[in-house]
Amino acid sequence: MSLQTRLQDLATAVATDIKQARIWITGSSSGDINGLTTTAKTSLVAAINELNAKPSSGIDQGDLDALKADIISGKITIESKSQPAT
DSSP, X not given: OOHHHHHHHHHHHHXXXXXXXXXXXXXXXXXXXXXXXXXXXXXXXXXXXXXXXXXXXXXXXXXXXXXXXXXXXXXXXXXXXXXXXX
């Protein structure tokens, strides 16, 4: 495999990971922040701080119900990555 091919594969993998992170953060592949359930939409740090300031569990029942619905509907998928035995 040539260096050029390996670099192209790396660039593709990085772009795919960035797109997936954007989907996880915003709930939208376009990066639309309206998918965030926080009131703070101008800063990721502010949104995280808002979630962190919630009661001790950090998440309320409504958020859990919405997450459950997203998983059941297939909007969110969960990947299992097994670790090699040590």
